[in-house]
Amino acid sequence: xxxxxxxxxxxxxxxxxxxxxxxxxxxxxxxxxxxxxxxxxxxxxxxxxxxxxxxxxxxxxxxxxxxxxxxxxxxxxxxxxxxxxxxxxxxxxxxxxxxxxxxxxxxxxxxxxxxxxxxxxxxxxxxxxxxxxxxxxxxxxxxxxxxxxxxxxxxxxxxxxxxxxxxxxxxxxxxxxxxxxxxxxxxxxxxxxxxxxxxxxxxxxxxxxxxxxxxxxxxxxxxxxxxxxxxxxxxxxxxxxxxxxxxxxxxxxxxxxxxxxxxxxxxxxxxxxxxx
Numbered sequence: 220x221x222x223x224x225x226x227x228x229x230x231x232x233x234x235x236x237x238x239x240x241x242x243x244x245x246x247x248x249x250x251x252x253x254x255x256x257x258x259x260x261x262x263x264x265x266x267x268x269x270x271x272x273x274x275x276x277x278x279x280x281x282x283x284x285x286x287x288x289x290x291x292x293x294x295x296x297x298x299x300x301x302x303x304x305x306x307x308x309x310x311x312x313x314x315x316x317x318x319x320x321x322x323x324x325x326x327x328x329x330x331x332x333x334x335x336x337x338x339x340x341x342x343x344x345x346x347x348x349x350x351x352x353x354x355x356x357x358x359x360x361x362x363x364x365x366x367x368x369x370x371x372x373x374x375x376x377x378x379x380x381x382x383x384x385x386x387x388x389x390x391x392x393x394x395x396x397x398x399x400x401x402x403x404x405x406x407x408x409x410x411x412x413x414x415x416x417x418x419x420x421x422x423x424x425x426x427x428x429x430x431x432x433x434x435x436x437x438x439x440x441x442x443x444x445x446x447x448x449x450x451x452x453x454x455x456x457x458x459x460x461x462x463x464x465x466x467x468x469x470x471x472x473x474x475x476x477x478x479x480x481x482x483x484x485x486x487x488x489x490x491x492x493x494x495x
Contacts, residue, residue: 251396252433254354254361254440261351261366261469262440262462267331267416268299268346269444269458276307276456278446279316279417285324298329301417307452312420319418328483331416335485336474338370338388340412341405342427342444345460350472352462361394361401368474374403381407386423388412401431414446422450438464 254260267289269278281287285300300323301316308316323329333339333347344352350367361374374394384391384407391407405427414421430443440462447455475487 250399251356252399252401252431254356254401254431254433256437257466259466259468261353261465261467263351263465264345264348265461265463266346267348269415269460272443272457272459276454277305278415278456278458279305279308279419282320298323299417300324301419307454307456309451309453312451315420316417322483329418330484331418332413332485333367333474335487336368337485337488338412339365340388340408341372341390341392341425342414342429342446342458343412343416344370344372344389345429345442345444346416351465351467351469353469361403366469366472368472374401380404386410390425397430399432403427403429403431405429420451421448424448424450440464 271277279301282300282302288297300320303313350365352365355362359376363372372389374392377395378393386407386409390405392403392405394403408425410423425448428445433440442460444458
């Protein structure tokens with residue numbers, strides 16, 4: 220399979236923020252990673268929170284004064300309380316997180332929106348360990364499916380972003396192979412999702428770059444994430460997620476089946492008109 224080689228260029232994202240973007244230039248033969256070595260191969264995220272990068276600015280983490288205890292670990296469940304001292308946060312984002320913190324500390328619940336069947340968006344797509352994701356690779360496109368509600372991401376290979384991107388839940392993703400790594404560049408996400416399970420909001424200027432790389436033994440995969448959003452964050456930041464390979468029959472998980480609108484859960488999305 221051939222791809223376009225790429226060169227880095229800089230583009231102004233606003234407010235003095237610079238990002239390295241990639242563009243097709245010339246064709247070259249490369250050996251690409253096989254993200255689905257068997258028809259059953261899926262990948263399960265190791266946890267519902269991002270992991271810290273080796274150094275530098277990073278995602279929102281738990282306030283150390285309120286340890287997070289997920290369900291099923293032998294102790295009473297707690298909810299996420301965001302560390303508001305993270306320097307990446309613009310004031311309006313910090314205020315939104317403080318409101319969520321205050322709700323939880325007053326005895327409220329902090330369930331994720333995915334519990335109510337809302338689309339995860341990017342990059343929170345990486346943070347749902349209940350259901351595996353599956354890759355389908357073609358010469359022009361990579362399709363990524365999560366079995367949770369059968370949500371689909373389309374990654375168009377070796378092309379530019381559209382000049383005018385219509386905002387959507389998952390935005391517009393373009394990608395390329397960089398040796399043994401799949402690189403995905405996403406713009407055009409709407410502002411209805413959160414970047415993580417702390418409910419950290421973002422603006423419509425969100426720009427993410429994900430790098431998917433399988434371990435040498437083929438049993439795990441690391442995703443390096445870079446996030447830029449001058450409408451929500453003071454600086455670009457990085458995170459990591461890890462996946463474990465799972466070779467099992469692909470399950471079908473329909474979120475809305477037997478689900479209820481109760482307690483502090485977000486109301487489930489309801490279509491206002493039939494699809495067909």
